[in-house]
Amino acid sequence: MNLSFNEKNQIADNSQLELLRKDFPTINQEINKYPLVYLDSAASSQMPQQVIDEISRYQSQDHSNVHRGIHTLSHRATEVYETSRQNICEFINAKNTNEIIFTSGTTDSINLVANSYCKPKLDPSKKILISHLEHHSNIVPWQLICEQTGASLIVAPIDNNGEIITEQLIDMIDSNVVLVAISHISNALGSVTSLNKIIDAAHQHEVPVLVDGAQAISHMKIDIQALNADFYAFSGHKMLGPTGIGILYGKERLLEDMPPYQGGGDMILEVKFTGTVYNDLPYKFEAGTPNISGAAGLGAAIDYLNQAGMHNIEAHENILLNKMIADLQKVDGVELIGKAENQVAVQSFTIKDIHSHDIGTILDHQGIAIRTGHHCAMPVMEFFGLPGTARASLSIYNNEEDIDRFIKGLDKVIEIFA
Amino acid sequence: MKKNNSENKSLKELYRQLIIHHAKNPLNFGKLSNNSLLSEGINPLCGDKIRIYLKINEADTIENLTFEGTGCAISIASASLMTSTLLNMKKYQANQYALDLISNLNESKSQEGQQPMMDSQEIHALEGVKDFPSRIKCATLSWQTFISALNNNKITTTEK
Known part of the structure; x- marks a missing residue:
């Protein structure tokens, strides 16, 4: 499938953004013998080959x-x-x-x-x-x-x-x-x-x-x-x-x-x-x-x-965020931290009785990168009475399979701490 | 997705049953009342905080040793193992034990001439962190804080 463009030389619609994933060399590698799922773009995003x-x-x-x-x-x-x-x-x-x-x-x-x-x-x-x-x-x-x-x-x-x-x-x-x-x-x-x-x-x-x-x-x-x-x-x-x-x-x-x-x-x-x-x-x-x-x-x-079109990126990430939130809510023991009416590209969460660093290590072992800890926002963590949270964040290069792998990775976390 | 057995193995080494057990049911968790030494250990990278309470008697023996704080499974289990291991040791022995443990965990697995890990089977369980460089400080935080308490320092950090 080839990219198609509109009259402003932008990608015609958001469903095509998946095709851009191949542009990101860091995303297309194995980490700990699994294809990388990068859900830490809020800390730092990856660069396309063009950059x-x-x-x-x-x-x-x-x-x-x-x-x-x-x-x-x-x-x-x-x-x-x-x-x-x-x-x-x-x-x-x-x-x-x-x-x-x-x-x-x-x-x-x-x-x-x-x-x-x-x-x-x-x-x-x-x-x-x-x-x-x-x-x-x-x-x-x-x-x-x-x-x-x-x-x-x-x-x-x-x-x-x-x-x-x-x-x-x-x-x-x-x-x-x-x-x-x-x-x-x-x-x-x-x-x-x-x-x-x-x-x-x-x-x-x-x-x-x-x-x-x-x-x-x-x-x-x-x-x-x-x-x-x-x-x-x-x-x-x-x-x-x-x-x-x-x-x-x-x-x-x-x-x-x-x-x-x-x-x-x-x-x-x-x-x-x-x-x-x-x-x-x-x-x-x-x-x-x-x-x-x-x-x-x-x-x-x-x-x-x-060229990707900011309206396409917004639509693409919104679909993924909604899926991530819905899927996370089905995981036993998960509590979503941050439930703003208007929320973009980020979801913080905790799993009952499991520290966020343990979640992070076990996910990393399955090739899944998320951020854990206080996210350089200690007063926010203090407000919720938490030492930290796990945070998954999205960007243009993420897809639905990333979310599926991430959710499946959480099963392993829960299994280890069972 | 294919199974990655070797990878899963090191994950199991890190989260051995003993570690999970201590993390869920830490020994010697809580404050000590008066006449105890107190030191707080902070890992500013992750926000973990552990307070160590230490009481040494006239014979220079660790008479009581407790901890409290928040942290991941590794840091809580390590603190639990630390308190139970060092209790009743002489002050100088306990200090040396903590120093040896920290340097052992910081040595890479492949390093030649590495000293065998501590005698205790339980302490041996901490060696799983060696495959996880970002987690070594989780395991050493409480031991470092113990040394800080022995030296009457009120606060210590992993990033010094």
């Missing part, structure tokens, strides 16, 4: 430093880097490339906003508002700057389904809140945040909103202008791209007013010992030689996602 090839092509043909030399390779490297930026800009529908800052990943993006946007505005009367659902990378950067300035970090509660209680979060917003920082999708539970309501409410108080989009970016179409988030952070390695590259989207007028985060080459126009003139956006925030091959890979990952 690997583009990184290799860049390194073997175009590599030099960007924005510097007059020679051909420097020009090519700059073109690769800036084309990727343009690609990302279109992918999330940002207004222009001044709003697209290359970082090393979501964590770096959040730290940039914490230090450059928030910290100068903080004093003991000010607050930063997050939710109980956040990944440590959207907690600790705020704790650090609050400790340094005496500001308070306030935390909106979640309910037993693992969803942010939107009304309570909105009630916590006032003019002393400097920033609301929340995840688009919970990495531990897959719950989707009601961003529209929260962003509207925050903007009524003239409070900007940072969205941690690490878990959302490869699972749904992001239209940043429609969403109206002020900052949006994501990582290459959770969207079929390489590690060590990520993006901070920021509204241009906010970024313009922010001081540089780090100093170095590339972020300056003129350096004198009497004072330095900083470069314009987006370079003001990109000190030092950037991760050019990472940008090349991320650009290729976006080409790949575009």
Whole structure:
């Protein structure tokens, strides 16, 4: 069967996504003598050959430093880097490339906003508002700057389904809140945040909103202008791209007013010992030689996602998630953790009296990779009174057989602990 | 799907009946009251936490040794075996025993000149972790925490 495409050069329908599995070399291998079932894409997704090839092509043909030399390779490297930026800009529908800052990943993006946007505005009367659902990378950067300035970090509660209680979060917003920082999708539970309501409410108080989009970016179409988030952070390695590259989207007028985060080459126009003139956006925030091959890979990952079609990916993963949830509920002793009405690509669970690491080891032994433990979201685990959960997460390359193998693998876990 | 007998064998080595039994029914589980030494061991990679309570009498003998905490089957079973093995040993003996066990579990299976595992059949059951490098710290956490308690350290971590 061959792929068929629509007029936008996207794959015609989601049933064809299964054909893409062959593009992922890491997926097509045996682990512990079984064909790999990879259900840990929420930790890091795998790269298609097209991304690997583009990184290799860049390194073997175009590599030099960007924005510097007059020679051909420097020009090519700059073109690769800036084309990727343009690609990302279109992918999330940002207004222009001044709003697209290359970082090393979501964590770096959040730290940039914490230090450059928030910290100068903080004093003991000010607050930063997050939710109980956040990944440590959207907690600790705020704790650090609050400790340094005496500001308070306030935390909106979640309910037993693992969803942010939107009304309570909105009630916590006032003019002393400097920033609301929340995840688009919970990495531990897959719950989707009601961003529209929260962003509207925050903007009524003239409070900007940072969205941690690490878990959302490869699972749904992001239209940043429609969403109206002020900052949006994501990582290459959770969207079929390489590690060590990520993006901070920021509204241009906010970024313009922010001081540089780090100093170095590339972020300056003129350096004198009497004072330095900083470069314009987006370079003001990109000190030092950037991760050019990472940008090349991320650009290729976006080409790949575009061709697959984000609406197809969403439909494909939704079918698989519904099957996974239904099948998990039939397994004796399984309790689903996180039952959000709107949930994407992730299901956390426990099995009665069996620790998640034991589940993980026994599944790994059958070639099945899941994540176990606290998922870098200890407050979420504490809320549910658990040391950790087992978490299965989905991506474009998963299929129904993966779910069947995973469920069958759980029988072995239960058998060993019987 | 074809059966992978050799693979299943090492899984059975890891989760021997004895390990499952200790994990489900840990010995010496609970707090000790006053006059005991206390140390907490943390594996920050997985969030496992074990507290060791230790009482040494005037003759330098381990008079009482208990633990509490959360962890996987391997770490709970190992803590259970640790408390029952080291109880009534002299302080210096127990310290050496714990050090030897940790270094034994960290040695790879194929390593030449490896010391035979401890005399006890029960402790021998812990050797199943050697095929599972990511699980060795689960087995050594409680022993490391015991040494930390002996040295009067309040806290220890597997990642130091």
